[in-house]
Amino acid sequence: MIELKTPGELAAMRAAGQVVATALATMREAAGVGVSLLALDAVAQDVLVEHRAKSSFLDYLPSFAPTPFPAVICASVNEVIVHGIPDRTRLRDGDLVSLDFAAIVDGWHADSAISFTVGAPRAADTALIETTDLALRTAISLAVPGGRLGDLSNAITQVARGAGYGMQGDFGGHGIGRAMHEAPFVPNSGRPGRGLRLRTGMVLAIEPMLHHGGDDYAVGEDGWALHTTDRRRAAHAEHSVAITDDGPVVLTELQGASTL
Numbered sequence: 001m002i003e004l005k006t007p008g009e010l011a012a013m014r015a016a017g018q019v020v021a022t023a024l025a026t027m028r029e030a031a032g033v034g035v036s037l038l039a040l041d042a043v044a045q046d047v048l049v050e051h052r053a054k055s056s057f058l059d060y061l062p063s064f065a066p067t068p069f070p071a072v073i074c075a076s077v078n079e080v081i082v083h084g085i086p087d088r089t090r091l092r093d094g095d096l097v098s099l100d101f102a103a104i105v106d107g108w109h110a111d112s113a114i115s116f117t118v119g120a121p122r123a124a125d126t127a128l129i130e131t132t133d134l135a136l137r138t139a140i141s142l143a144v145p146g147g148r149l150g151d152l153s154n155a156i157t158q159v160a161r162g163a164g165y166g167m168q169g170d171f172g173g174h175g176i177g178r179a180m181h182e183a184p185f186v187p188n189s190g191r192p193g194r195g196l197r198l199r200t201g202m203v204l205a206i207e208p209m210l211h212h213g214g215d216d217y218a219v220g221e222d223g224w225a226l227h228t229t230d231r232r233r234a235a236h237a238e239h240s241v242a243i244t245d246d247g248p249v250v251l252t253e254l255q256g257a258s259t260l
């Protein structure tokens, strides 16, 4: 069952999206060489308190996980693709950091992720991050009424493969609304012109994950973090996107007073 959101509900989701965007921007500002992942988690907690919002991640227990998620952010550094649990690890010069964050405002969830480097970047990592962002933007541009889910999925694969990166087609995004993970699943690979027909009022979290090297990944000892098997670096980008008659609306992008 795919829920279609009303314009009023989309406005409520945008409020959650703005908290998420604010937290990610604030964490990015705070991140740097020597800063611990737990310190970034604390920054996000402060943003939640300030906006009277709740974490979507804290205590989340999906079927694959051995323990409830213990933090409000996922912090995935270098070879960690997604679902990194923040710990005392301090960021080092040149690290590639992916931060994933989701929040609940008035019962509505929003979910977004960014990747960036700290200190002096490696050119190859900058290119990986830019391509991951391009894959996300390309998929977002196809999130329009009458389009197909396979169009988005295929776009992510095309951008990733076109640049020669590894990825996992089995992973991807999801519908989002009253729950963080709703139908439909939004795979990162698919066939254009196939799959679910997109309709006004759907909200999709779209999230490409690209890496240097091959496609293989493994789950870490904590049962949460996914890392590349060859230990090469990965990037992740995500936005929560509303499909509207006026085109895609990115709910998790910082915006001014514009209205839906």
Ligand code: MG
Pocket (backbone or CB within 6 Å): 100, 101, 102, 111, 112, 113, 238
């Ligand atoms: Mg996310």
Ligand code: MG
Pocket (backbone or CB within 6 Å): 111, 112, 173, 174, 205, 207, 238
């Ligand atoms: Mg997500």
